Amino acid sequence: MPIRTNRGRTAVYRRLWGWPLRSPRHLIGTLVIVAVLFTALGILMPKVIGKPGDTMVSGPGSSATMTSRPGVAAPVTGTSTLPPRLSSPPPPSSVPPDQDGIRVAKEWVTAWANHPDGTTTEQWLKGLESRTDVEYMAELSSVDPANIAATKVVGEPRVVTSAQDSMTVDVQTDKPKVEVSVVKTNAGWRVTKFTQVD
Template sequence: MPIRTNRGRTAVYRRLWGWPLRSPRHLIGTLVILAVLLTAVGILLPKAVGKPGQANTAGTGTSTSRPGVAAPVTVTSTLPPRLSSPPPPSSAPIDQDGTRVAKEWVTAWANHPDGTTTEQWLKRLEPSTDVEYMAKLATVDPANITATKVVGEPQVVTSVQGSMEVDVQTDGPKVKVTVVKTNAGWRVTNFSQVA
């Protein structure tokens, strides 16, 4: 039986729109159905329309290009090739003041008679040590140092502008010292013991 009055149509519409809000189960079911429909439209619509830039040639066996569309362009770079490693630093002449500071520092480093406190030991190192490196040296216990004196002349391993690595032989291990030229002169910024 057809609906003939506006009042009857309104009631039908109200029942259709109100159905999802009747219970949580109705609402979840409506949302699931809506998600499935939107997903299906999202998948099928691009297939029906076709990809942009392609002509629909299904079944003809020929391919046509769209007028006004340029062919793909191959881009070549005019930039220089990327360096795989940094260029080696240029060597500089050996500065005798730097080697002298390295030897003085290792002599003060190795000089720690029994009973020497860390503060006394650091005081001897301070004149030839970089200020920032003094904080690291404060963690060293001089009692753990096996060397007691320098037994050889310093040997420069590398020398670049404003920096040198110098090996100094002690009666214990060989000590590799990095000295850097600062405004205050040559200062030690790092050391390591070489076996």
Template sequence: MPIRTNRGRTAVYRRLWGWPLRSPRHLVGTLVILAVVLTALGILLPKAIGKPGQTASGPGSSATATSRPGVAAPVTVTSTLPPRLTTQPPPSSAPPDQDGVRVAKEWVTAWANHPDGTTTEQWLSGLKPYTTDEFWSTDLRTVDPANITATRVNGEPRVASSVTGSMEVDVPTDGPKVRVTVVKTNPGWRVTKFTQAG
């Protein structure tokens, strides 16, 4: 069994500490590695613990105050950023399109057409030509036609609002008034939403 003495450890430590002084090339390599390690620590440590003296002077601007040795007053650097738009401009109003009004009336006519014995699939197939695919395949499938009190359209539709590519049209029925939202798509005007007013 080998005997371990302090002399052996001391020799190893002496070799490690003496390696940089063995030749000029070893010394330069050691100094370069030491400089890289110190630079990395100087960059990473302030990010890890946060920079002291950093303040924000308002929305859209940032100010950083840093003090240097030998300088009496802190140096403040301020940058102002342009304001960021958070809202889109409202769409421009447009005159009503009679094709869209016609589609709204035909949709409400098909919506109110549900005689006794009409299945949900039959009722939905009557609405399909006037409805967007998304609205037809999702929201309308949750409607039970037996719960609709209207049976026919009993007046002319009136445009409540009209913007480029979209309109809201009120259609009177013998039940509630129905407000229909129609949008212009590639196949033409289609219904994307409806609500009932008492």
């Protein structure tokens, strides 16, 4: 039976608005329902309404086309070329190489290649010690100097990369070229790694 009086309507409205306050369970249930509704609206509204302007389809290095929806002002179609994405990080900034670092690299390779017949590992390491990082000395202790083909340095060192406190230097020997990494420490420039380059 329909409600025909204002008093009847007021009573119905009072029951509806009062329902959440009847018990803590009703209040929590109401808050959960409201939260779900707001979340659903927040997710669905942008999809339904869209952004003012329209849709933009693009890819790296391609042109982007903008089209406006009917009923939206300024129905202009334009294309713009997007800049390409960086495929690799920019190279590290280079600084003028420190001559002391270059000198240490050359002296280290000279000592590394100096291993006359009968030289023990201890004698060979002694020649490298003053120019080698302490931690790297432990790795070098496993090297047998008899297995090193080079016997002397035959060219001037060439700086490959140079930063504020580190650099990589190539030193040519009578056999392989040796690439040495040197780092500036509190004790001065020290070698932290070497690689033989064929």
